[in-house]
Amino acid sequence: xxxxxxxxxxxxxxxxxxxxxxxxxxxxxxxxxxxxxxxxxxxxxxxxxxxxxxxxxxxxxxxxxxxxxxxxxxxxxxxxxxxxxxxxxxxxxxxxxxxxxxxxxxxxxxxxxxxxxxxxxxxxxxxxxxxxxxxxxxxxxxxxxxxxxxxxxxxxxxxxxxxxxxxxxxxxxxxxxxxxxxxxxxxxxxxxxxxxxxxxxxxxxxxxxxxxxxxxxxxxxxxxxxxxxxxxxxxxxxxxxxxxxxxxxxxxxxxxxxxxxxxxxxxxxxxxxxxxxx
Numbered sequence: 639x640x641x642x643x644x645x646x647x648x649x650x651x652x653x654x655x656x657x658x659x660x661x662x663x664x665x666x667x668x669x670x671x672x673x674x675x676x677x678x679x680x681x682x683x684x685x686x687x688x689x690x691x692x693x694x695x696x697x698x699x700x701x702x703x704x705x706x707x708x709x710x711x712x713x714x715x716x717x718x719x720x721x722x723x724x725x726x727x728x729x730x731x732x733x734x735x736x737x738x739x740x741x742x743x744x745x746x747x748x749x750x751x752x753x754x755x756x757x758x759x760x761x762x763x764x765x766x767x768x769x770x771x772x773x774x775x776x777x778x779x780x781x782x783x784x785x786x787x788x789x790x791x792x793x794x795x796x797x798x799x800x801x802x803x804x805x806x807x808x809x810x811x812x813x814x815x816x817x818x819x820x821x822x823x824x825x826x827x828x829x830x831x832x833x834x835x836x837x838x839x840x841x842x843x844x845x846x847x848x849x850x851x852x853x854x855x856x857x858x859x860x861x862x863x864x865x866x867x868x869x870x871x872x873x874x875x876x877x878x879x880x881x882x883x884x885x886x887x888x889x890x891x892x893x894x895x896x897x898x899x900x901x902x903x904x905x906x907x908x909x910x911x912x913x914x915x916x
Contacts, residue, residue: 661722662674662675662684662722662723665735665738665739665741665742666726666734666735666736666737666738666739666742667738668700668705668726668731668734668735668902669705669708669709669898669902669905671700671705671708671718671724672724673700673724673725673726673731673735673742674723674724675723675724675725675745676725676739676741676742676743676745677725677741677742677743677745678725678743678745678749678750678753681697681723681725681745681750682750682753682754682757684723685697685723685754685757685823685848685850686754686757686758686761686763688722688848689758689761689763689822689823689847689848690761690763690822692822692846693846693848694840694841694844694845694846694847695722695723695841695848695849696717696720696721696722696723696834696837696838696841696848696849696851697721697722697723697724697725697848697849697850697851698717698718698721698723698724698725698834698837698851699724699725699726699727699745699746699747699750699851699852699853700718700724700725700726700727700728700731701727701728701731702728702730702731702895702898702899703728703830703891703895704718704727704830704831704834705731705895705898705902706891706894706895706898707830707831709898711831713804713805713831713835714830714831714834714835716835716838717831717834717835717837717838718834720838720841720842721834721838725745725746725750726742726743726744726745727744727745727746727747728744729744729874729875729876730874730899730902731744732744732745732874733874734902734903734906737906737910744874747850747851747852747853747855748852748853748854748855748858748865750850750852750855751825751852751855751856751859752782752785752859754823754850755782755785755786755790755825756785756786756790758790758822758823759786759787759789759790759791760789762791763822763823764791764792764793764819764820764821764822764823765790765791765792765793765821765822765823765824765825766792766793766794766795766796766816766819766821766823766824766825766847767779767792767794767795767796767824767825767827767856768795768796768797768798768812768816768824768825768826768827768828769797769798769825769826769827769828769829769833769856770797770827770828770856770857770860770862771797771862772795772797773860773862774797774856774857774860774862775795775796775797775856775860776795777859777860777861777862778856778857778859778860779792779795781859781860782859793819793820793821794815794816794819794821796812796815796816798812798828802828802832804828804832804833804835804836804839805835805836805839809836809839809840810843812836813839813840813843813845816840816845816847817845817846817847821847822846822847822848823847823848823850824840824847824848824849824850825850825852825855825856826849826850826851826852827852827853827854827855827856827857828851829853829854830851830853833851833852833853834851836849837849837851864883
């Protein structure tokens with residue numbers, strides 16, 4: 639059976655550079671946190687290349703909500719400080735990053751999910767689904783199988799308990815389950831900061847698997863949550879859709895994000911004003 643698209647074939651044919659396990663130089667720093675991967679295509683190439691070598695690595699997508707949490711959560715900061723691949727997720731983060739490096743564009747976990755799984759299918763890399771609920775995982779697995787024409791091997795699925803501690807005994811058991819499955823890539827859909835903390839815990843324990851933090855991507859794929867229409871995403875105002883559909887849960891979060899964004903814009907302006915003219 640042919641691959642579902644030509645880009646997946648290109649990713650599958652990727653040869654891993656000898657320096658792939660060396661730290662990737664940052665392109666930009668937002669509130670002190672590095673973005674080192676400019677776009678979705680580069681992220682997928684790096685993920686597939688590292689997964690082929692049974693590397694241990696983590697993939698995070700930086701957005702404003704993460705930046706809010708990074709200011710107060712020590713375990714989250716520890717996870718981000720060890721992240722191997724970091725893209726700009728939110729539109730404001732991508733915009734701020736482009737002021738430092740024009741190559742950076744928005745690359746979200748949700749947008750990356752199916753192209754990544756398509757590439758993994760062609761490269762014969764087994765994938766594990768971790769997070770959300772059993773019902774969502776079952777539905778998402780069905781959609782993934784259809785999207786990849788049955789080529790992708792789903793090595794296993796596991797939904798943690800509501801009381802899941804990303805560094806506790808249940809997390810250790812989950813890591814062993816993922817290890818036994820033979821998966822080279824694990825889609826971690828727990829939401830921040832749990833998914834990043836768990837992924838770093840797995841990396842630190844030497845799990846030979848790429849831990850891809852993808853937020854609500856499996857819920858979107860399964861239809862358990864409705865993602866903003868394409869126009870909202872294109873204009874970078876997906877947050878408006880989310881706030882309108884769930885104001886009680888998200889009003890405080892987005893207020894905190896707005897405060898951090900204003901702080902970052904002011905900081906960027908101060909840097910620009912203080913920069914000597916050429």
